[in-house]
Amino acid sequence: MEEVIYRQWHEDVSFKFNVETMISFSQCDKNKNLSVHELLKLTSDIAVEDFNQRNMSRDTLTAAGLAILVSRNSFKIHHMPVENQKVTVSTWEEKSEAFQFIRAYEIIDTDTKEKLVSGLSTWLLVDLNNRRLLPIKKFTMRTPIDTVTEHDCLKPEKINLPENMVKLEDRKIRYSDLDANGHTNNARYGAFAFDPLPDELKEKTLKALRINYSQEALYNQNLEIMGDLSSQEKTVIAGFINSGDKKVCSFECEFYF
Numbered sequence: 001m002e003e004v005i006y007r008q009w010h011e012d013v014s015f016k017f018n019v020e021t022m023i024s025f026s027q028c029d030k031n032k033n034l035s036v037h038e039l040l041k042l043t044s045d046i047a048v049e050d051f052n053q054r055n056m057s058r059d060t061l062t063a064a065g066l067a068i069l070v071s072r073n074s075f076k077i078h079h080m081p082v083e084n085q086k087v088t089v090s091t092w093e094e095k096s097e098a099f100q101f102i103r104a105y106e107i108i109d110t111d112t113k114e115k116l117v118s119g120l121s122t123w124l125l126v127d128l129n130n131r132r133l134l135p136i137k138k139f140t141m142r143t144p145i146d147t148v149t150e151h152d153c154l155k156p157e158k159i160n161l162p163e164n165m166v167k168l169e170d171r172k173i174r175y176s177d178l179d180a181n182g183h184t185n186n187a188r189y190g191a192f193a194f195d196p197l198p199d200e201l202k203e204k205t206l207k208a209l210r211i212n213y214s215q216e217a218l219y220n221q222n223l224e225i226m227g228d229l230s231s232q233e234k235t236v237i238a239g240f241i242n243s244g245d246k247k248v249c250s251f252e253c254e255f256y257f
Contacts, residue, residue, distance in 0.1 A: 010053065014147065016092040017050040020110055023081045029202075032083040036209065037190035039080075043105050043119065044070060044186055046091050056141050058180070066139075067126045070186045071100065072156035074210045075119035086110040093145040096136040100124060104151065120156050159212050159252040161238055165226040168196035171239070173221045183216035193237040193253040196225050201235060201257065208256040215250045217241060223250055233257060 006020040027038040034042075051057065051068070061067060081087050088110045094102040101123040107116045125134045137144075171192050179185035189211060194202070217223055223239040224247065235255045240247040 008049075008053075010050075014092060015054075015145070016090055017046065017053070018088055018090045019046050019049070020086065020088050023083055023085045023087060025083055028083045031203075034081040035191070036194045036206070037187045039075065039117065040073060040190045040211070041185075041187035042089060042107075043073070043075075043091070043121070046089050046105075047103055047121070047123075050091055054142060060141075062128065064141075065128045066134075067128055067181070068101065069124050069126055069181070070121055070213065071124045072122045072210070072212045073119065073186075074121070074154045074156040074208075075105070075117055076153035076208045077117055077206050079114065079116050080206065081107060081116050087116065092147070095146050095148050096144065097122075098135055098137075099133055101136060104149065118151065119153050120151055122156050154208060154210055156210060156212070159210060159236070159254055161249075161252060162228040162230075162236055164230065165228045165236070165238065168225045168227045168237075171223040171225055173217050173219055173223065175219065177217075178219055183218055186213060189213065189217075189239070189251045189253070192223060192225060192239055193251070194255070196227060196237070197235065197255070198229065201229075201255075204257040206255060206257060209254060211251060211253040213251050215241060215248050217250045 008019050010017050023034055027034055029035050048058070088108050090106045092104055094104055096102055103121045103123060105117070105119040105121070108114060109116060125136055125139055126132070127134050173184055177184045177188045193211065222242050224242060226238050226240065228236045233256065237253045239250045241250050
């Protein structure tokens with residue numbers, strides 16, 4: 001059997017980081033499409049690895065009293081990757097905003113070069129000593145990026161929640177939802193948002209999605225999942241943490257079909 005080699009490399013000039021991989025059985029839904037939460041995991045992991053290979057690992061950041069946390073994601077789905085498809089996932093930083101890193105993504109079929117997914121995300125710089133946000137200009141571990149390119153996905157910006165949302169389900173945060181930051185991993189919210197959708201929506205072609213993270217969900221907390229299912233083109237989902245008499249919004253998500 002011929003050995004399959006998956007490459008990882010940075011492009012010298014642009015700092016674009018590329019990873020070849022195969023979409024595995026466990027990453028896919030019953031229709032053999034890459035699951036929403038696995039798409040979020042795949043793109044988040046490559047962003048972390050990009051920083052790792054540029055000497056900005058989580059351990060290095062922690063030692064400096066810093067954390068970089070994803071805030072918003074937006075993806076356009078040209079054709080969702082499928083089981084056993086060999087893909088190249090690429091990511092690169094773009095010019096930051098005052099309080100947000102900007103990161104772009106592209107997933108292509110390695111063999112045909114067909115564009116499958118394109119996206120943008122924003123990330124926050126956090127002072128671990130007081131949990132406060134820091135301006136990006138305070139981050140001196142790498143030379144600031146000035147690149148700005150055109151994108152075909154929606155901007156990762158505020159999601160307005162409609163008034164007619166109804167309760168879809170309760171979701172308790174389990175141990176397997178957590179990551180090394182001690183709170184729910186950002187990719188898990190993709191499952192929290194997609195699972196409560198009606199089956200007829202799950203079977204439709206997903207064209208785009210946006211997801212914003214507002215408040216960390218912690219172990220054993222309960223998320224009340226609310227949704228607006230009135231449109232066949234766009235579905236809005238949000239998760240609220242029950243905190244005494246108040247409900248705090250943990251995440252908001254839009255699915256476009």
